[in-house]
Amino acid sequence: MSRLKPPAWFVLLLPAIIILAAVVLIPLLLSLYSSFTPYRLTRPDSLYRWIGFANYEKALTSIHFWTAFGRTVLLLTIALNLEMLMGLGLALLVNKVTWGQRTLRTIMMFPMMFSPILVGFQFKFIFNDNVGLVNNALQSLGLTDQAIPWLVDGKLAFFSILVAEMWSATSVFAILILAGLFAVPRDPIEAATVDGCTPWQTFRHITLPFIMPFIYIALAIRSLDVARAYDIVQIMTNGGPARRTELLWTLIGRTGYVDARMGYANAMGYISIFLAIFFTVYFFRKLNAARGELGMAS
Template identity: 75%
Template sequence: MRGWKPAPHVLLLLPAFIVLAAVVVVPLLLSLYSSFTPFRLTRPDTIYTFIGFRNYVRLLTDMDFWVAFGRTVLLLTFALNLEMLLGLGLALLVEKATRGQRILRTIMMFPMMFSPVLVGFQFKFMFNDNIGVVNNALQSLGLTDIAIPWLIDGQLAFISILIAEIWSSTAVFAIFILAGLMAMPREPLEAAKVDGCTSWQSFRYVTWPFIMPFAYIAMTIRSLDIARAYDIVKIMTDGGPAGRTEILWTMIARTAYSDARMGLANAMAYIAILLSILFTALFFRQLAKARQQIGAEW
């Protein structure tokens, strides 16, 4: 090592690489290794027992895990589609505004400024069956005579979580789509209007293909967020009632800390990571297609 003299840029980047390895790479490798062991927090010595793919094989036949997996995919599917539709509507409305557009953009971003924990507490209070503002409003309007058990009924609890997710993150789609609308040249729209196209035809064949890449970028970001959703579900229902709102990361947390089965939980986590990678690759593929289409048409 005496004759080895690293380049200056290597020396400058070395502290960053050391910190990155300490806080990211080493814990990641340790968690990957522990997924091949029966590691329990109550028995630290079990981390030295290598059992191969036994945890992963066990998960393949674990119905509770696959139900939570399917529920996560269901939440992701509904949330992404509804957020995209609502975000598209918001972006179109803000883009058409002639006055106060900056104020509207700022207001539109407000939900993103709240932490998921705060959003969870907020909606947990709103959907409370006794003192929640949702039931009070419905009863005051005469739409129902009894308190609706939003967070006690399994299906209603899932809908409540979906509403909280949509409220907190629709702005992501709105901001990206609005950026696409503001970057879009006006000549094609004017040409479509001259050719006699209706407003719907102009949107369908001119505006929508141009803003699709922006929508796919938002989908990629939100798919990663929802695939690892935890805070809102943990605060609002904690996976209940009776596991009806259990998703992957609440199940992983319960397995790791409540049941102390850290090895099995890490195996679940790596399967969840594969889900995130799958959706990310899918959206990037669609993004590349949308860019090629724009390049060919514009």
């Protein structure tokens, strides 16, 4: 009696297939499916009602969704650019340090060692309108006699969140760009100096092209980070007041777990994923172009 024997390659791949299916594929398909249902965590049977694209229509026509989307893109654009510039400046300065550079590099990484939740709490305290450091400092210096509502006013709250984001992530740029600066060969820089370049021209024409790949790697990593920003905002303002600092994932998180409308939350999640994918693809294209410039393209 010969039973049907599966081919060897299939047997060998089976453990990987099972794990991938359990960890990635099934949750993905399940969440995708649930986005086509009015699934509520409190009413499990709602998972079996198919409503087609209703959730997507709802999200795409929702003013709340689009404001959160726009605000996320805005935060991403401003935060990434400022972090990149500050990180670049920091890296250039540290690169010039000849004594105690190792210690400085370690200190530079401190912000990355804190949980974003704690950073959130810390900045919530710093920007608190009554007991916060910022208001106290401003009042002591006599710059204002009012309690500025840092976390209550919509624009100021956005600014406060931006500051917290930048504090925690500028070092990511600084570290990666510093690694890039270490890898810049000395010869072309000397050649440029002899060729008549001022220090700024040397930086602009020689150093910068060499560190561009590192900048794009940092941008790609950080764009994913900011596109899924949740923890700091959740702690500092919880998306409030009155949705004025609502980002995509605080909105989705609240819809899914507080309002228990998981089907709708999943639909918004799938739309938001495209944002992250777009930025990743964009920066990796840029990265490859920059590497190609240097003749390093694979």
